[in-house]
Amino acid sequence: LAKTTQPISxxxxxxxxxxxxxxxxxxxxxxYITWYQQFxxxxxxxxxxxxxxKVTNEVASLFIPADRKSSTLxxxxxxxxxxxxxYCLVGDIGYYGQNFVFGPGTRLSxxx
Amino acid sequence: DSGVTQTPKHLITAxxxxxxxxxxxxxxxxxxxxxxxxxxxxxxxxxxxxxxxxRAKGNILERFSAQQFPDLHSELNLSSLELGDSALYFCAxxxxxxxxxxxxxxxxxSIL
Numbered sequence: 001l002a003k004t005t006q007p008i009s010x011x012x013x014x015x016x017x018x019x020x021x022x023x024x025x026x027x028x029x030x031x032y033i034t035w036y037q038q039f040x041x042x043x044x045x046x047x048x049x050x051x052x053x054k055v056t057n058e059v060a061s062l063f064i065p066a067d068r069k070s071s072t073l074x075x076x077x078x079x080x081x082x083x084x085x086x087y088c089l090v091g092d093i094g095y096y097g098q099n100f101v102f103g104p105g106t107r108l109s110x111x112x
Numbered sequence: 113d114s115g116v117t118q119t120p121k122h123l124i125t126a127x128x129x130x131x132x133x134x135x136x137x138x139x140x141x142x143x144x145x146x147x148x149x150x151x152x153x154x155x156x157x158x159x160x161x162x163x164x165x166x167r168a169k170g171n172i173l174e175r176f177s178a179q180q181f182p183d184l185h186s187e188l189n190l191s192s193l194e195l196g197d198s199a200l201y202f203c204a205x206x207x208x209x210x211x212x213x214x215x216x217x218x219x220x221x222s223i224l
Contacts, residue, residue, distance in 0.1 A: 034212060043114065043202050043215030044155070087155065089213075099170045100145065102155040 004088055004103035011109045018075045020106050022088035025069050033064060033071045034089040037082075038105070044087060047073065083110045115139065116216035118203050124222045130191040133219045137184055137205030143167070144186040145206075145213055146178055150199040161186060162209055190221070198223045 005023045012018045024033070032051050036044035048055055050062040050071070061074040075082060085107050091100035115138035123131055137144050146158040157170035161180035172178075175193075180186045190197060200220050204213035 032210060036215075041217070043116070043204070043217050045114070046212040046214060049212050099168065100157040100160070102147075102157070104154050 004090055004101055006086075006088060006103040006106045008104070009107040009109070011111060012078055013111050014079055015077050018078050018082075018108060018110075020073045020075075020086050020108070021070055022073070022103050023070045024088070024090045027068050027090055031090050033062070033068075034091065035060070035062065035071075035073045036087045036089060036102075038085045038087065047086075078108075078110045080110050080112060082108065084108060114214040114216060116203060116205050116214055118201075118216035118219050120219060121217070122220045122222070124224060125193060126224050127193055127195060129193050130189065131193065131221065133188040133190070133201050133203075133221075135186045135188070135203030135205075135216060137186070137203075138214055141205035141207050141214070142184065143206045143209055143211075144180050144184070145204040146172075146186070146188050147202040147204065147215075148199045149202060149218070150196075153199075155202075158188070167209065193223050195223050197221065 034049040035047040037047050038044040048057055048060045048062045050064055052064050055062045063072045085105040087105045088103040117136040119134045143162045145160045148156045158172040159178050160168040164180050175191050178188045200218040202215050202218045204215040206213045
């Protein structure tokens with residue numbers, strides 16, 4: 001069962017790039033890595049998903065090294081509205097009985 | 113709006129009671145997931161269903177049970193409630209196994 005660790009909190013300023021790293025040392029071959037954003041009193045919202053190397057969409061990039069034991073979510077030019085908790089999720093794509101393990105979450109505070 | 117609907121939004125009950133939480137997935141999504149989020153435990157995966165069948169099981173107590181019906185909505189039943197069961201319960205859905213999960217806004221359960 002892949003256990004994940006993340007920094008508890010991070011501070012940044014508007015317009016800066018923010019990188020949040022998640023460690024998942026015992027990730028399994030079938031596991032994908034997914035990042036979510038959560039605001040207070042709301043459900044987590046999907047940001048990006050990847051298996052290896054680099055993935056980019058309109059809001060973020062996800063970097064996964066060859067050994068896949070960590071992943072880094074990169075948010076370009078953050079704004080105040082990006083203040084939220086960010087979770088990485090390591091989960092299997094189809095193996096019966098596997099678990100979905102969320103990291104402890106990183107509380108990102110974006111300052112003006 | 114994720115398209116996932118959870119009812120009720122809030123539920124207050126007493127120890128020893130039984131409650132049922134309901135989830136309607138996004139249109140077209142076959143897979144449903146249940147999570148518990150408490151202050152000291154973070155997001156904990158409980159159980160997953162795919163097209164009516166149980167697909168994966170996480171840290172779900174024996175006092176808890178779930179099912180997915182032919183119309184794909186799902187219910188989470190919590191019985192013999194204890195104070196420690198007070199938490200936010202989230203439902204998520206995805207098109208298929210391994211696809212990004214889309215979360216509802218949760219049911220806040222308070223045990224008095």
